[in-house]
Structures are given as C-alpha cells and as structure tokens.
Amino acid sequence: MAISADHLRCELDKATAVATLTLDRPQRLNALTFEVYRELREVFEALDREPGVRAILITGAGRAFCSGGDVEDIIGALFGRDYRGLLDFTRATGDLILAMLRCRRPIVGALNGTVAGAGAVIAAACDVRFAAESAKIAYLFTKVGLSGADMGASWLLPRIVGLGRAMELLMSGDFVDAREAHRIGLYNRVLPQAELLPAARAFAEQLARGPSFGLEVTKKMVLREAAMDLESALAAEVEIQAACMLEPDFREAYEAFKAKRKPVFR
Numbered sequence: 001m002a003i004s005a006d007h008l009r010c011e012l013d014k015a016t017a018v019a020t021l022t023l024d025r026p027q028r029l030n031a032l033t034f035e036v037y038r039e040l041r042e043v044f045e046a047l048d049r050e051p052g053v054r055a056i057l058i059t060g061a062g063r064a065f066c067s068g069g070d071v072e073d074i075i076g077a078l079f080g081r082d083y084r085g086l087l088d089f090t091r092a093t094g095d096l097i098l099a100m101l102r103c104r105r106p107i108v109g110a111l112n113g114t115v116a117g118a119g120a121v122i123a124a125a126c127d128v129r130f131a132a133e134s135a136k137i138a139y140l141f142t143k144v145g146l147s148g149a150d151m152g153a154s155w156l157l158p159r160i161v162g163l164g165r166a167m168e169l170l171m172s173g174d175f176v177d178a179r180e181a182h183r184i185g186l187y188n189r190v191l192p193q194a195e196l197l198p199a200a201r202a203f204a205e206q207l208a209r210g211p212s213f214g215l216e217v218t219k220k221m222v223l224r225e226a227a228m229d230l231e232s233a234l235a236a237e238v239e240i241q242a243a244c245m246l247e248p249d250f251r252e253a254y255e256a257f258k259a260k261r262k263p264v265f266r
Contacts, residue, residue: 005039009061010047017054017208018201019047019105026062031070032118034077037092040122044099054208056103057200058126059110068117068140075144090150093118097152100125101223104216106207110200111135112193116175121151124160124186127219130200131187136175143173159226161185211249211265 009022021043023030032040047053060066069075078086100107100122109126115137123129123137131137139157141150148154148170157166161184169176181187191199207215217240225233244250249265256263 005043007033007036008039008043010043012050012052014052016205017052018204019050019053019056020201021056021058023058023060023066026060026064028070029064029067029114030060030062030119031067031073033070033073034089034092037096041092041096041099044096044103047105048099048103053105054212055204056105056107057110057204058107058122059197059200060112062113063134064114064119065109065111065135066116066119066122067114068119093151097121097125097156101152104212104219106204106215106219108200108204108207110196111137111187112196116140118151121153121156124153124156128203129187130189130191130196130203131178131181132193132196133178133190134193135178135181135187135190137178137181137186138173138175139169140173142171148173209265211247211253213247213266214244214249217244 007023007025009024010019011022012019021040023036025031025033025036044056047056074089078089081089106128107126109123109129109131111123111129111131113132113134115123115131115135117138117140120137120139139148139150139153141148141153153170154166157169160166161169165184176184176186178187178190182190189199221237221240224236228236249263252265253263
C-alpha cells in the first residue's frame with residue numbers, strides 16, 4: 001500500500017487488514033491546514049480503493065484528536081479571500097466528509113483527546129466513535145461567528161443524537177465532556193486513555209473479519225435511507241438483501257454454522 005502524507009500517518013496491518021490513520025501535528029493539537037484537509041480526503045479515497053483494507057481506524061497523536069482549523073494557517077488566511085476563494089475552501093472541507101461517508105470500509109474513530117470544530121465533524125462522520133475520558137467535544141462554529149451548519153454537521157448530528165440535542169450542540173458551540181457525549185449517543189463507548197486504542201483497534205479488527213460486502217451495503221443503506229420514506233426504504237432493502245444472498249459470504253456463514261466453527265469471510 002503506497003499512501004504517503006506529510007501531516008498524518010497511514011499504517012496498514014496486513015494480518016488484520018486494518019488501516020490506522022493518525023493525525024500527526026501534536027504540537028498544534030492536530031489542527032487542520034489546507035494541506036491536511038487535502039491529504040485526509042485523498043487518503044480516504046485511496047483506502048476505499050485499496051484491496052488489502054477491510055476497516056479503518058482514525059486517531060490523533062498527542063493529547064488531542066483534532067482541534068479544528070488551524071487559527072494561523074487557515075483562519076487568518078481566509079480573510080484574504082473573496083467569496084469565490086472562500087467557496088473553494090468550504091467545498092474542500094465538505095469533500096473530505098463526502099470521502100469518509102462514501103468510503104466502503106467501516107471507519108472507527110478513536111477520539112484520544114480534545115475534539116473541536118472541524119475535528120468534531122470528522123468524528124461525526126466516523127461510523128463508530130470510541131472516546132477517551134478526556135475527549136471533550138464541541139461544534140465551535142457559532143463561537144467564531146459562523147453557522148453551525150458546516151461540513152455536513154447539521155445533516156450528521158440530528159441522525160446521531162436527535163434534532164433537539166443537535167440544535168443545542170450546534171447553536172451553543174459549547175464543549176460537552178465525554179460522559180455527556182456518551183449519554184446522548186454521540187460516543188459509542190468511553191474508556192480510560194490507556195484502554196482506548198486497544199479497544200478501538202479490537203473493534204476495527206472485528207469489523208475487518210466480517211463480511212466486507214455486507215458491511216459496505218449496511219453503511220450505504222443507512223445513509224441512503226435517511227432521505228427515503230418507509231416504502232422506498234423497504235423496496236431498496238429487499239433488492240440489496242437478495243443480492244447479498246448471492247454472495248459467497250452468505251453460504252460461508254451457513255457452512256460454518258453447520259460445522260460449528262467461526263465463519264471465514266472473504
């Protein structure tokens with residue numbers, strides 16, 4: 001797997017088929033620059049095409065997961081742009097989230113510390129979020145005079161925590177601690193710092209051992225059906241489930257059950 005980037009590390013464990021992405025600007029709390037946005041999008045697109053990858057784990061180096069856009073390298077520079085230049089930037093941020101949502105591989109977020117602004121939206125775009133006890137989170141956009149509807153946050157959050165709680169998070173911009181984020185369903189699990197990466201990696205490995213096509217379809221349909229009525233959703237599900245039944249993984253699960261062994265999916 002030949003994927004290189006200057007501000008994040010990408011490591012593939014061939015034995016487990018889990019790719020680990022680490023945001024690697026710890027001295028800046030893994031704040032995002034124009035270059036990091038581009039690198040992240042390109043890496044997610046590459047991992048989607050990489051045949052040796054069956055699950056993705058994303059985390060941060062140091063004491064933060066991601067503190068959002070870099071005040072020096074992004075925020076200050078934006079004041080020198082006209083509307084068209086600003087639109088180029090906001091489209092690039094949205095393209096990163098689209099790359100994550102379109103990625104066929106399950107994405108597990110290991111939120112190792114502060115999660116803020118754009119970093120909080122990246123966390124929301126993960127399929128599952130494990131967090132350290134120190135992982136406070138905030139959608140800070142209104143704190144800096146912007147809309148909370150940024151990078152797809154206003155689409156993602158209501159689907160994770162419900163409309164009322166999403167409104168509170170996006171309008172206030174306030175931090176909530178890990179315990180509260182878990183209570184409202186934003187975090188799937190909260191763990192002591194030392195247990196976070198092992199637990200998140202173990203879950204990613206569990207998904208990597210699962211049926212790749214079945215997991216891909218699950219992710220795709222959950223996102224698609226958010227915009228469907230019930231009859232349309234059922235019509236789509238019956239067709240795709242019939243297609244899944246033609247996949248070798250379905251027969252492998254049946255044969256493994258009969259033989260009283262664990263299935264070995266492709």
